[in-house]
Amino acid sequence: METEQAAEAEECAWEVDGLRFAGLAWGPEDGTPVLALHGWMDHAGSFAELAPRLTGCRVMAPDLSGQGLSGHRAAHATYNIWDDLPQLVGLLDLWDWDDCVLLGHSRGANIASLFAAALPEAVRAYVALDSLAPQPIGEDVAATLRAFVQETRFRRSRPPRLFESPGDYIRRRGDKGNAERTGEALAARALVETPHGFRMRGDPRLFASSAVKLSQAQVESVLRAIRSPVLNIWASEGTLHLRPENAGVAERGAELIEDYARLELPGDHHFHLDPATAEPMAAAILDFLDRKGVR
Template structure:
């Protein structure tokens, strides 16, 4: 049903897509970058800044088990118009893991956004987000509507609607695996050659992340093995694999998204299986009905379209920033 609606939207607008080619280099040497660490009670949040450090940046948030490197191809393009600060969420990339005995909770991510806003003393916050980061940012934007000047989301807005029976059936196994991972926090995970680990990341995303893009993510997502210096292992917290994504009632999500009032750009990748269910489509329709500054665009590509083909999303983002005069602050 959702796929049929998506096709109707695409073909009714007679959209013609360009041939997908890389017209932009992933080389970020021409753009000033800076690595920073933001202190938190359990350690630090790592971040990468592109552009002018004297202006308020756009806060860029990555997806589940990815890292700030997901913005490496796109951030240099945007930072010529507005600086970008991309964080590694806790447990991801170069950020600290949560303490032993603690687990990751999806609703803690909006609190992280609030913490960053307060830490940097930003009057407003600007958001560029993908997947898990976009879901977290939507929740923040709805809870704190006066604190967000704009929100850009790529391929996700709300958590997909899944069969509750599947969730409940999997919970016992997930809880056991969570407890098991708590006992392995000091152990080095299995290691691989660079090509092997890139292929694992590529296939683990059902080829959503290309092999080239996997190598980009590995810059922050892998560490050299202490047992074999020719091999590498995934450096993210293994507890992330077993995060409990709790389904939410329709009336709750509907009430939430009605609070989204800031200018919002949603970019949907048409080859992605995410956010295509009827529930997600209906929530987007509610947003469009209640927010006159909401716009949606469809582009060819996988869930990681911004990472694999930044040239497809950059013009849309630039037009959006210029439309609302957010390209320089």
């Protein structure tokens, strides 16, 4: 179900490092540059309610590689959260952006934290939605590598997931805890119709484990390296509610990031797709950018 805000988006396409990227854009071309990074197995359409409410901003939301309408990575490539960084820099170069505001949701926020740490001079501010940085794991690297190899092989050989209708996809997301409006907002860009049913566009390898996951010390190093002001917005029924262990990342962010602000708003993990929450969320973000002098 397409919202009025989603209809206002501009369809875009770019090529970086031989990879085809699709995406959506909102706002005036001379507005405050905002790079919006969506969550796992979502796409640029997840910002359809929030982005048009960020008045005065030029919000550019690519479908990250392997998701939405963007191309899949080569057969030998991977989807670790740092793999997107070179292409994101390439997109900024294409857009002639020297720096930008980072806006990330979930996995997109984890990617954004790595970007902000690696290239602090390119980040005016960082707004993280229902995440902040990767959740650290233990030191069992061998087990993680084994999972990566086995799951990648399994996902490569498994037949693609098919749905009889977009409604089945929406119900499937509902079974995973997503509100109906979330599935409705994401279905069109997430699915492609085939003679056998509706197939998910996302690369199945995204379901596999990462090859390596960051340790506690590495996550703390990332947080410590972030120089921009950070606004961390959490959903009352989102990640912290479902996975309380993630509270440690937020607590470390408050300790290690020099300019860190935390806010909680009502809703589930995709609270930025709820118009009732997107409105106060946009107001909070714009106020934050104004107070920090970056808009």
